[in-house]
Amino acid sequence: MPLFNQSIRRKIVGIALGLIVLMVITSMLSMVMSGRVGVLLDELTNRYIPAYGNLARANVYSLERALALRRMVIARMQTPPDEETYAAQLRVYRDSEPLVERETDAARKLINEIIADESTPSDNAALGRIDARIESAVAELRRELADENAKLLKQLDASDFTATRTTLAHIETLRDLFTQRIDAIRADMLKQVFASTATVIRQQRQAIIVSAIVTILAAVVGLVFALLVSSGITRPVRLLLAGTREVEAGRFDQPISVSTQDEIGELARAFNRMIEQLRQNERIRETFGRYIDPKVVQGLIDRPEVAVDGERRVMTIMFCDMSGFTAMSEGMTPRGLVKVMNHYFTVMSTPIRKNRGVIDKYIGDAIMSYWGPPFIEEAEQAQLACLAALDMADQVPTLQQQLPDLLGIRAMPAQCDLRIGVATGEVLTGSIGSELMMSFTVMGDAVNLASRLEAANKIYGSRILVAQATAAALKDSVELREIDRIAVAGQTVAQAVFEVMGRAGQLSAQQESLRTRYAEALSAYRAGRWDEARTAFNAALELAPGDGPSRTLLARIDGLEAHPPADWDGAWRMEQK
Template identity: 40%
Template sequence: MRALTDLRRTPRAGPPRGPAGALRRLGRRIGPGRALAAALLVLLLALRVYDPPPVEALRLRTFDAFQVLAPRPRPPERPVAILDIDEASLAAFGQWPWSRTRMAEITRRLSEGGAAVVAFDVIFSEPDRLSPPLLAETVPGLNAAARADLLAQPDSDAVFAEALKAATAVLGQTASRAPVPWTGKEPPPQTGMAVVGPDLDPERALMSFPGLIRNLPVLERAAAGRGVFTISPERDGVVRRVPLILRAEGAVVPTLSVEILRVLTGADSILVRTDDTGVASVRLPDLAVPTDPGGQVWVRFSPHDPDIYISARDLLAGTVAPERIRDKIVLVGTSAVGLLDNRTTPIDRSMPGVEVHAQLLENLLFGTTLVAWNGMVLVEIGVAAAVSLAIIAFAPILGAFNLLLLGSLVAAGLAYASWYCFSEQSVLFDATFPLITTFLVYLTLVFTNYFREQAGRTRIRAAFGQYLSPALVEQLAANPEKLRLGGEERRLTIMFSDVRGFTTISEFYKTDPAGLTALMNRFLTPLTNAILDRRGTIDKYMGDAIMAFWNAPLDDPDQETNAAAAALDMLARMDALNAARRAEAEGGGHPVLPLDVGIGVNTGACVVGNMGSDLRFDYSVLGDTVNLASRLEGQSKFYGVKIILGAATAEAIRDRYPVLEIDLIQVKGKREPETISTLLGDEAFRRSGRFADLSARHAGMIAAYRARRWDEARAAATACRELAEGLRIDGLYRLYEARAAEFAEEPPPADWAGVYVATSK
């Protein structure tokens, strides 16, 4: 056990003093696992600040899942309608674009129907190709009269402008990746913007485009408002956020939805509030909309709603119910697939772009936009840091299971908080980052602890694998705290085995010590395997003898049965070894001394643990049960049997194995007698008729002997010897024959109780 001494008793130098020593002591106190987990936490927090696409994508997918689980309820009164240039309308009036006179007719009918605002999700940036004056200039082969007639008719764009002026109309514009020249003589009309907040240019945070595609100047001047309908999806192509303001051609301009609300409320300008991160909110009279730093709002979507669509064909045919238009914001757009204005939203794979604006308007009017506070990232980082630091701090105190339980509760709380903020407060709080961060920190602690324990177990296995049984080595590897002086009281089954006549065998090898060593290894190996195969623990080797025990360090509820099976297996393996040695001797032409083993087994209370001194100790057992087992093995040759069992062992296995009582003996050094028995074979022999006959005759012999019926006892012993032929217990019955004959000549004293007092070990 020198390895144990080296592992536990190696002197260590005193701790270094000064700053280096303080740092080293702090490092030992923190531990490599905590240090690694803290470093990982710092890295993850920095990753959240940088917010790479994978981190953002996971967050967005989580919010998408929330929208699918709890889409925005449709309001009972729908303030927005869509005048749809659908497939049926294109089939009725021809391909797009339509003439501006038809668009003027649509505008007039919507205005006459009581529409609060008519807004266009289409753009009219080029002159109407069907305008009569333009046809007069472009159609070849016209005669003078026809050309004069066309020139005399009103310009279609002017007609459309008059209709826009008569209605409350908002025209759409679109952002461009390249500058677009303005064709008007006067500067284009613009919506007023008032910025209130810190000295931070909000334009740096806004979506920015070099150009802006406007409508014809005559139309721009006629409309009550102008807004950009550009929708930019996220990296994955899903529309989640829509800007309320953006930057185009160096100026801050409103988007279509917020411009519609400005016109509807009669405001002259839009108020933009900023903070240190960028845009904080966009405000109109009686309306304040929080935004992200880029001036965007998160739309809480409802599923596609066909009920808000009005076909342009039906409007022009006069078949639309008045209440579908009256007092509503009417968006003019298209759902026709061929016009390529469909978008992907969190809950719909294909939603017309005009409906995205309609849903945004309802969000703004009913206050259902999702709010992502500008400082929410700090909250998420703070939560992740706080929970992770708590895990790092309390991991050694709580233990793995309690830490996992607490972590699960915290994870459930974070998930619920994220869901509650979304479903009840319309606030976007990302729980995925704190959850992933804390989980990775937890895994780091678990794995570093696992690797540290594995390293410790490897050291223990390497140190003690040559000295202890594999079961004990694994027990010590799993529970290193068992490496301490002292022990515990347990009920154990103890076995001693010894090779009979080993002195004679040693003398045979007196000129060949190496041969004797090889022979010892040859017979100790199978005997050891027989014990270990039945969950036994090898205590020690004493020359040719083996000491083993059961039910420690691992619990063994069948300790007596396993010990009995091991004893029988040891005899069988010894027979096989003797047969192999005889065959070798016959082949080599040299004599061979057979090996014969005696076994003693006893069960009772013992003390088991690390016994010895501070410098060297062994895992072993102590107690009277151990001493008696040793004495029983020593009596096996005297009684002429292979195996002797103590009373407790015999009683525990009597119903399974063929057990015969041998004697009532008082071994040397003990005052109390012990009933001893022998084990004859396996369970099959226990059920045989031969054993039943032998057991009955044997019991009669013991009864006659203790009743002083010497002749009857001797006759029974002779009969038993004949029944037991081949069972290798002839010596037992010859002993009883001799005893009966001796006592018949010279009876024992009157107080004799059938106890044999052993005079040797």
């Protein structure tokens, strides 16, 4: 069909014009229905409800007149008579007299307008009866009340209070009868208001239903029209979408066929050129991903200027080392050692990448990794690093069981374990090296501190130590125990060092007690109360006989007692790296 051979622009414009025509027809029908509802709503708002309000105000003005009349009687019957109040209430009485008739006349006028309007449905018979009842109530009772009120005023002027009381009682009876009739009329008028409201709601619902039906019909017609017009577009678009999904899945070896000469055909040819470029980039990633963390490779591709210029960022650094590696490697063949180390690095690298860390390098049996921008947000880097450390520690029992099977022996010459140090601080990121070979890495005091804390685990018999800045950034996401205040080699200012005991809320009662006892012992230790500290550390060892930090500080107390320091400040300075 010639229509399908047009450009995409003309196809889309044709669909749009057809939908606009259908939309205009639907809008016009909706406007007609809405106009009908608007007329009914206008009558309800401007006639029914105001008429009911006029009747209510007529009743109120009648009661105000009765109240003014009673106050006049009270003022005149006082001794001496209160002529000022009498005169004031007389003015109120006379001023309100025309108001009742004005409101009832206004109500009757609106009711007659409703009856006369043939464009809206209404119960004209009921409205006519209401009009007649208003006329009767006002004409008959108002005349009788006027006569009695005039009679009462003459009796007051003559100071005939006995007759005044009788006349006042009769007036009250007539007033009550007038009020009852007006209330009954108002009740019937309220029914008409409710009936008109129901009519408006019913008409509105009908308009909504009709509009919905017409809209659905227009949508169906428009959809059929759109399907017919777009049939020439969908096939090449589906081919393009299939190619996009192949690219999303990482498969770049399937170019899409070009079957049209319109804009989609041009897009397909550009897509094929893009696939070829992605295929080349993927080969680069696959090649370098074995030597550099894939996140770094992607970052260098996206922002190559970072590798040249370098940046200063706050990052969290982790050093992980295998304890017992030297003893374990002595009895292994080179092939067996490589097999063990590759398996060890695979097992320990998984938690790092699972927790969105970047592996910087493998140094012997050690792993250096880091967390921070632009790979993750600065606020969560410390938490992710500590969670990765806990996941790595959880892998140790399984690793100890796997290594003998991996080598085909019954037992390893020595059991392996982990030592992990974590520190947070400002570092320099960028490409460091020579003109011949460079490495994208991080440098700074935080890197050195993390390395020293990893080594400090040997001294304290611990597994995971974190620096003070890292602990401050954790925000109760893991359970910590303050171990000591130390100044590592290369630093002069001591800082608190913490052991990661477990995930938040997962400590046993024994571990909680151990942390409490150790904190008490550490406080006494820093204050130089050696006996108290020794007792508290021994209490901690009773809870956990293998607790390395308690054993370390107990041994240190013996040396401090034998050779008391001259300027003891509770901090320990490490001389060795």
